[in-house]
Amino acid sequence: xxxxxxxxxxxxxxxxxxxxxxxxxxxxxxxxxxxxxxxxxxxxxxxxxxxxxxxxxxxxxxxxxxxxxxxxxxxxxxxxxxxxxxxxxxxxxxxxxxxxxxxxxxxxxxxxxxxxxxxxxxxxxxxxxxxxxxxxxxxxxxxxxxxxxxxxxxxxxxxxxxxxxxxxxxxxxxxxxxxxxxxxxxxxxxxxxxxxxxxxxxxxxxxxxxxxxxxxxxxxxxxxxxxxxxxxxxxxxxxxxxxxxxxxxxxxxxxxxxxxxxxxxxxxxxxxxxxxxxxxxxxxxxxxxxxxxxxxxxxxxxxxxxxxxxxxxxxxxxxxxxxxxxxxxxxxxxxxxxxxxxxxxxxxxxxxxxxxxxxxxxxxxxxxxxxxxxxxxxxxxxxxxxxxxxxxxxxxxxxxxxxxxxxxxxxxxxx
Amino acid sequence: xxxxxxxxxxxxxxxxxxxxxxxxxxxxxxxxxxxxxxxxxxxxxxxxxxxxxxxxxxxxxxxxxxxxxxxxxxxxxxxxxxxxxxxxxxxxxxxxxxxxxxxxxxxxxxxxxxxxxxxxxxxxxxxxxxxxxxxxxxxxxxxxxxxxxxxxxxxxxxxxxxxxxxxxxxxxxxxxxxxxxxxxxxxxxxxxxxxxxxxxxxxxxxxxxxxxxxxxxxxxxxxxxxxxxxxxxxxxxxxxxxxxxxxxxxxxxxxxxxxxxxxxxxxxxxxxxxxxxxxxxxxxxxxxxxxxxxxxxxxxxxxxxxxxxxxxxxxxxxxxxxxxxxxxxxxxxxxxxxxxxxxxxxxxxxxxxxxxxxxxxxxxxxxxxxxxxxxxxxxxxxxxxxxxxxxxxxxxxxxxxxxxxxxxxxxxxxxxxxxxxxxxxxxxxxxxxxxxxxxxxxxxxxxxxxxxxxxxxxxxxxx
Numbered sequence: 001x002x003x004x005x006x007x008x009x010x011x012x013x014x015x016x017x018x019x020x021x022x023x024x025x026x027x028x029x030x031x032x033x034x035x036x037x038x039x040x041x042x043x044x045x046x047x048x049x050x051x052x053x054x055x056x057x058x059x060x061x062x063x064x065x066x067x068x069x070x071x072x073x074x075x076x077x078x079x080x081x082x083x084x085x086x087x088x089x090x091x092x093x094x095x096x097x098x099x100x101x102x103x104x105x106x107x108x109x110x111x112x113x114x115x116x117x118x119x120x121x122x123x124x125x126x127x128x129x130x131x132x133x134x135x136x137x138x139x140x141x142x143x144x145x146x147x148x149x150x151x152x153x154x155x156x157x158x159x160x161x162x163x164x165x166x167x168x169x170x171x172x173x174x175x176x177x178x179x180x181x182x183x184x185x186x187x188x189x190x191x192x193x194x195x196x197x198x199x200x201x202x203x204x205x206x207x208x209x210x211x212x213x214x215x216x217x218x219x220x221x222x223x224x225x226x227x228x229x230x231x232x233x234x235x236x237x238x239x240x241x242x243x244x245x246x247x248x249x250x251x252x253x254x255x256x257x258x259x260x261x262x263x264x265x266x267x268x269x270x271x272x273x274x275x276x277x278x279x280x281x282x283x284x285x286x287x288x289x290x291x292x293x294x295x296x297x298x299x300x301x302x303x304x305x306x307x308x309x310x311x312x313x314x315x316x317x318x319x320x321x322x323x324x325x326x327x328x329x330x331x332x333x334x335x336x337x338x339x340x341x342x343x344x345x346x347x348x349x350x351x352x353x354x355x356x357x358x359x360x361x362x363x364x365x366x367x368x369x370x371x372x373x374x375x376x377x378x379x380x381x382x383x384x385x386x387x388x389x390x391x392x393x394x395x396x397x398x399x400x401x402x403x404x405x406x407x408x409x410x411x412x413x414x415x
Numbered sequence: 416x417x418x419x420x421x422x423x424x425x426x427x428x429x430x431x432x433x434x435x436x437x438x439x440x441x442x443x444x445x446x447x448x449x450x451x452x453x454x455x456x457x458x459x460x461x462x463x464x465x466x467x468x469x470x471x472x473x474x475x476x477x478x479x480x481x482x483x484x485x486x487x488x489x490x491x492x493x494x495x496x497x498x499x500x501x502x503x504x505x506x507x508x509x510x511x512x513x514x515x516x517x518x519x520x521x522x523x524x525x526x527x528x529x530x531x532x533x534x535x536x537x538x539x540x541x542x543x544x545x546x547x548x549x550x551x552x553x554x555x556x557x558x559x560x561x562x563x564x565x566x567x568x569x570x571x572x573x574x575x576x577x578x579x580x581x582x583x584x585x586x587x588x589x590x591x592x593x594x595x596x597x598x599x600x601x602x603x604x605x606x607x608x609x610x611x612x613x614x615x616x617x618x619x620x621x622x623x624x625x626x627x628x629x630x631x632x633x634x635x636x637x638x639x640x641x642x643x644x645x646x647x648x649x650x651x652x653x654x655x656x657x658x659x660x661x662x663x664x665x666x667x668x669x670x671x672x673x674x675x676x677x678x679x680x681x682x683x684x685x686x687x688x689x690x691x692x693x694x695x696x697x698x699x700x701x702x703x704x705x706x707x708x709x710x711x712x713x714x715x716x717x718x719x720x721x722x723x724x725x726x727x728x729x730x731x732x733x734x735x736x737x738x739x740x741x742x743x744x745x746x747x748x749x750x751x752x753x754x755x756x757x758x759x760x761x762x763x764x765x766x767x768x769x770x771x772x773x774x775x776x777x778x779x780x781x782x783x784x785x786x787x788x789x790x791x792x793x794x795x796x797x798x799x800x801x802x803x804x805x806x807x808x809x810x811x812x813x814x815x816x817x818x819x820x821x822x823x824x825x826x827x828x829x830x831x832x833x834x835x836x837x838x839x840x841x842x843x844x845x846x847x848x849x850x851x852x853x854x855x856x857x858x859x860x861x862x863x864x865x866x867x868x869x870x871x872x873x874x875x876x877x878x
Contacts, residue, residue: 051814053783053792053832093783093834097790110764307830358811 006036010069010398012184016391018298018401019340022328030314035067037301037321038314041328043335043352045311049324050357054306057359058092061304063319070301070323070399084203085238087246089359090302096358102233103243106224107158108365115221116365119157123370126153127377137413139388142406146378147259148174151252151370158251158366159244160213160220165205172202177253181397199245206244207237221247251363257296257402258371262287263378264406265294267387269342276379283372286344290371291330291353293342298327298401300355326352327401385410424524425743428453431513431521432495433503434529434669435459437467438708438731442527443493445739455495456521458513460502463554469728471557472579473761476586478565482558503530506676508695511703524703525742528673528685528693529735531709532666532726537574542636547644548660551579563659564590571595572647572657574633576603578760580663581616585762588623595626595655597633597647600848607758608769608805610846611779612793615786615807619763636660666726668710678704684712684724689751691738705742707734713752717821718772718802727758755817759810765789768810771803771820773845780827780842783834784809792816795845796826 008014009021022041025031031039040046049055088099105111130146140146152173156166179195182188210226217223222244228234235243266273276282303322308315316322329352331339336348354361361367378385388407395404430446432439435457443455459465466485474480498515505514512520534550537543547568549560564571564587571587573580576598587594600606602613603620620627632650639645647655673680678701679694680686685706686694691713693704708731712724733754741749760767776795784791784807792812795803801824804816819828827842 048814048818051812053812053815053834054830056833094785094788094790097834306833309830356811357814360811 004033005031006033006039006069012394012396015394015396015398015401018327018398019331022325022331025325025328026332030311030316032314032316033067037068037070037323038311038316039323039325040311041325041332043329043332046324046326046329046352047356049303049311049322050352050355050359052309054309055303055322056092056306057090057096057302058304059086059090059302061306061319062321064317065321068301068321084242084245087242089246089250093358098233099235099239099243100358100362102228102235103225103247103362105229105233106221107362112224116369119154119366120369120373122157123154123373124377126150126157127373131377131381131413134413137383137410140408140410142263142378142408143256143260143403144405146374147256147263147406148252150259150374151255152248154255154366154370155248155251158221159247160218160222161209168205169202172198172205173248173252176202176249180249180253180400181395183396202245202248203241206241210237210240210244247363251366253400254296254361254363255367255370257400258287258290258367259374260403260406261294261296262290262371262375263408264387264392264403265290265342266375266379267385267408268390272342272344273379273385276376280376280380282344283376285346285349286375287368287371288349288351289342289344289346292336292349292351293330295327295330295351295353296400296402297353297355298399299323299325301399326355381414382408382410383412383414421743421745424453425449425451426453428524429456429522430454430525430527430742431456431458431523432527432529433458433513434527434531434708434710435461435465435497435499436529436531436708436731437465437487437728438529438531438735439527440465440487440493440735441490441732442529442707442735442739443495444490445736446743447491447493449740449743451743453524455493456498456523457493457495458498458501458503458515458521460500461553461555462500464497464499466554468552471554472551472582473586475557475561476564476583477589478561482554482561485554485557503672506673506678508677508701508704526704527735527738527742528704528706528710529708529731530669530672531731532668534662535664535667537636537660537662537664539636542638542644543662545636545638545644545660546642547658548636548662550662551583552666560659560661564592568592568657568659570655570657571659571661572597572633572655573661573663574647575663575665576600576616576620576627576629577606577663577665578604578758578762580661581620581762582760583661583663584620584625585623585764588625588763593626595628595657596620597631597649598627598629599632601629603627603629605846605848606774608773608793609776609779609795610848611786611843612805613846615789619765619789623763666709668724670710684710686722687711687713689714689716689753690741690749691734691752692741705738707731707738716751716753717755717823718775723756723772725756727756729757730754755820757817766808766810767805768813769803769805770813770817771795771801773803773805774847775802776845776847778826778842779845781836781839782828782832783812783836783839785836785838794819794826794828796842799826800824801826801828 009018025041029042088096107115134140134145152170156169161169175198213223214226225240301323305316305318307318333339354364385408388409392403392406432443465487467487470480470485475482502516503513504516512522514520534552570593573584573596576596581603584594584596603616605613633647634650635648636644637646644660668684670680677695679696687706688700691705691707692700693706694700709726712722714720715723734752737750737752756772757770773795775797778796779793781791782794790808792809793805794801801819806813
């Protein structure tokens with residue numbers, strides 16, 4: 001079974017339920033089939049490697065990519081392409097720290113402790129508006145009509161994209177996101193061209209917006225990023241572009257899946273859905289359990305040891321490609337009791353869903369709030385919701401895994 | 416006791432916890448978690464329910480929280496009889512009774528001592544009594560000092576630049592107050608982290624506008640006509656006008672109440688075995704007296720079985736849990752307390768964390784980041800192995816170094832890491848002060864003899 005298991009994980013036919021494959025994978029905690037990547041699948045190993053300063057996130061340190069089916073994939077929310085300098089996701093300290101620190105200044109504590117909380121009203125407004133406009137309750141595609149537009153609109157507000165430009169922004173974002181999720185039937189050259197054009201247009205648009213915000217600063221992230229603070233705390237325009245692109249891609253590709261996986265899981269667990277309807281505060285532990293049970297980022301394919309390292313007695317040579325399979329670590333029975341059980345009431349829930357260490361999810365506070373609000377509002381307002389198709393059709397992408405559509409039906413929509 | 420007496424203890428026994436702070440509370444919660452159904456008595460000398468201390472030197476001094484609102488969150492109901500505001504005054508080990516200052520006596524089957532430490536007072540009593548002279552340890556201390564800082568003093572003098580003193584100075588500067596820090600050693604934090612890191616801390620003080628004076632002692636505090644402090648005199652002959660003085664000279668262990676009890680308690684704390692059972696004065700371990708938290712002193716296998724006494728928040732929690740577990744366990748089920756020391760501080764906008772026992776280190780290597788940027792990881796070496804690590808704004812790497820310490824990994828680390836800079840190419844002497852020269856009380860006190868190495872590596876610092 002171990003033979004070809006990576007291929008099986010990437011194989012679309014296993015997309016709806018990769019967890020039995022991960023269970024198989026954990027039998028060989030450091031899996032290597034001779035040419036491909038070294039695959040780490042148990043909780044404690046992943047957890048310590050995420051804090052290991054001998055591992056680099058910078059692709060320049062990668063020397064052995066032969067046999068790694070994800071070696072050229074942008075994975076984990078990258079997708080900025082060679083036209084831009086790499087985002088901090090793909091950099092090591094000190095560059096990583098500098099860019100992440102500057103990006104954090106207008107986003108979170110200590111400098112902007114209220115930015116996310118201050119967006120509660122906005123978030124609520126967007127969620128309500130989308131639910132109001134769901135249309136025929138007999139047939140709703142929760143991805144296209146809700147889970148997709150929600151985070152993109154949110155990112156627009158956060159960055160400071162003017163309302164009237166939001167539709168254009170959405171369309172570029174859709175195209176770029178589609179490029180991250182290759183359709184095996186489409187013409188690859190054509191897809192590359194379309195994605196590249198969208199990137200260029202988005203880049204030009206953002207550059208114009210940044211220019212405008214330098215002149216007329218507003219209370220938004222782009223203005224503050226453009227302004228810079230202190231002597232070494234200024235981003236070049238190119239850095240700013242790659243950072244905004246990262247926020248856009250990573251900030252919505254993942255949240256879409258978190259919300260969709262969440263609704264799918266709730267519809268499969270009607271008792272929990274009923275409980276959430278009665279107790280909206282259940283959304284907080286529920287989202288944490290979701291991040292463990294169905295994490296939007298299944299694996300991190302871009303870590304490389306700077307030196308030969310030993311994990312569980314296996315030497316992983318310098319420059320090798322490594323995969324850290326977060327979703328597998330999250331179902332490791334050595335770490336979690338009944339790991340395959342969805343249990344939002346569990347007390348011990350230190351999951352790997354948002355990573356850990358210096359690259360732990362930058363947008364986590366926003367993603368959590370988005371998912372909490374979205375799921376509790378959907379639970380409250382949809383009357384007797386049911387799945388039309390189970391499992392739903394999944395997206396191609398094995399790394400950023402989630403349903404492409406989630407068709408549901410319900411008896412009505414409460415005010 | 417495989418005769419059912421343990422079951423009886425769990426069902427109807429009497430457990431007394433002396434010390435109603437972090438360690439005491441967590442011990443009580445663990446006892447109930449483990450199924451203890453008997454009588455539980457919590458004795459505390461302060462009139463308050465258990466509260467958290469770290470905010471007292473941080474948010475409270477900044478006016479971002481009040482000292483009254485630092486109650487510790489409860490993990491569960493503990494259904495205890497609370498005797499608050501009454502200190503324990505004595506212990507009769509033979510009769511198994513704790514004596515209280517109000518004359519009452521409380522009998523026990525098992526005793527947990529978690530009386531912690533108190534702030535070391537200014538040695539001159541009359542000067543310590545002056546209005547405007549503070550220490551910072553309790554909730555009342557925190558509230559009183561915060562009120563005085565609210566009033567906008569002209570100049571605050573902090574005596575002692577350990578972690579607490581540095582945090583106080585940082586809070587004062589953040590409030591825009593003028594502050595002088597007087598430190599007997601050569602740099603702030605030097606006792607805990609050595610001179611290499613102390614130099615970084617000194618820069619932090621000065622760049623943030625602290626009037627830092629090192630290598631000096633305060634010889635006298637002078638009061639005005641109204642009994643209010645107005646000036647301090649230094650060993651270098653200078654005088655400083657100041658209207659608030661915070662004495663931050665480390666801590667003293669609360670063991671006086673045990674004098675004459677026959678328990679192995681003294682100024683260095685209460686010695687216990689790795690399972691938290693206290694020793695009596697003959698060096699024989701007791702079966703029914705357990706200790707945890709700042710007041711305990713226990714041998715650590717990872718650090719040559721030296722008796723470590725740790726004033727660390729996390730240690731108080733972990734040791735209390737272990738002690739409570741062992742209290743209700745057969746000897747074969749007892750667990751050792753082998754927590755790796757870990758500590759954090761927040762000052763001048765920088766997050767400082769350490770693991771292991773840096774003060775045992777003779778060398779340090781800056782393995783990541785740079786001291787000049789004040790974002791770095793420093794690894795301490797002792798006899799060719801990694802013994803401790805410290806991070807300034809770099810704590811997400813700390814877990815790795817903790818594992819290196821646990822694995823007794825070689826020092827200097829033989830591998831490259833991300834963010835290795837020019838000054839991290841080789842180790843340098845960590846530059847700890849000569850332990851025979853007193854400084855203020857350090858954060859970690861190492862003492863005692865190890866079975867493997869009969870030399871005492873450090874003598875505890877005193878004022």
